Amino acid sequence: MPANLFAKRIREAIGLSPSDHEALRSLRVNERVLSNRELICREGDVATHCTIVLSGFVARYKIIGDREQILCFHVPGDFPDLQTLQLRVLDHNIVSIGPSRVGQVSHTQLQAILDASPKLAHAFWRETLKEAAIFREWVCNVAARDALGSIAHLICEAATRLDAVGLVENDSFQLPFTQQDIANATGISAVHVNRTLQLLRSRGLIKWEARTLELIDFRELKRIADFSPNYLHLHPEPSSRRAV
Numbered sequence: 001m002p003a004n005l006f007a008k009r010i011r012e013a014i015g016l017s018p019s020d021h022e023a024l025r026s027l028r029v030n031e032r033v034l035s036n037r038e039l040i041c042r043e044g045d046v047a048t049h050c051t052i053v054l055s056g057f058v059a060r061y062k063i064i065g066d067r068e069q070i071l072c073f074h075v076p077g078d079f080p081d082l083q084t085l086q087l088r089v090l091d092h093n094i095v096s097i098g099p100s101r102v103g104q105v106s107h108t109q110l111q112a113i114l115d116a117s118p119k120l121a122h123a124f125w126r127e128t129l130k131e132a133a134i135f136r137e138w139v140c141n142v143a144a145r146d147a148l149g150s151i152a153h154l155i156c157e158a159a160t161r162l163d164a165v166g167l168v169e170n171d172s173f174q175l176p177f178t179q180q181d182i183a184n185a186t187g188i189s190a191v192h193v194n195r196t197l198q199l200l201r202s203r204g205l206i207k208w209e210a211r212t213l214e215l216i217d218f219r220e221l222k223r224i225a226d227f228s229p230n231y232l233h234l235h236p237e238p239s240s241r242r243a244v
Helices: 004-013 018-025 107-116 118-144 147-164 179-186 190-202 218-225
Strands: 030-034 039-041 049-064 067-074 093-106 172-174 206-209 212-215
Touching: 004 018, 018 107, 018 118, 030 049, 039 049, 049 107, 049 179, 067 118, 067 179, 093 107, 107 118, 118 147, 118 179, 147 172, 147 179, 147 190, 147 212, 147 218, 179 190, 190 206
Parallel strands: none
Antiparallel strands: 030 093, 039 093, 049 067, 049 093, 172 212, 206 212
């Protein structure tokens, strides 16, 4: 089922009925296998479908002058262009990071299942709100954290999001980011990224070899990053709140 990882994450956060689960299963998906740095969508494109990440990573980015600024990384189970259901013209680019596989689902199909199910409509709306929360955190990461904290935060986020869809095993996961990718995501130079990663290794916090990152001391990494996963909204929402 192409939407399996998406359904897993949504089911754990807000729940899905059997009929909603079946609606996701019924989606007809055109799959694309992508090599590193292959464009999925280009700024200015008029979208007729949404993309779901099936394996690997994709990134949103914009070109500012002669520099690429990565706005967000997306992991399996994400719909990186869900906003095109309402905002059809892309205002940024979406590209694969490392080998990846995506599925494309027509707007017509998605709109039909959302019209038929208020629960799914809520789930997909929630996804766009969650993306906004991630963007806010990324603004803070670029603007307010030093290089060590910023890169540590990026690693903590990737680990947490991958763990939510069952892609972390024995504290290790695949992470095909280059040092230039990290530089483009954090707003620092590739040379500074290299030095910072060496520092994280020398402190015994991570190992990163052959595209596999191992978390040696995740607790200390989170402390350095001042990382809290609350902005990712991965856990069940409270059904009620006490009045203040």
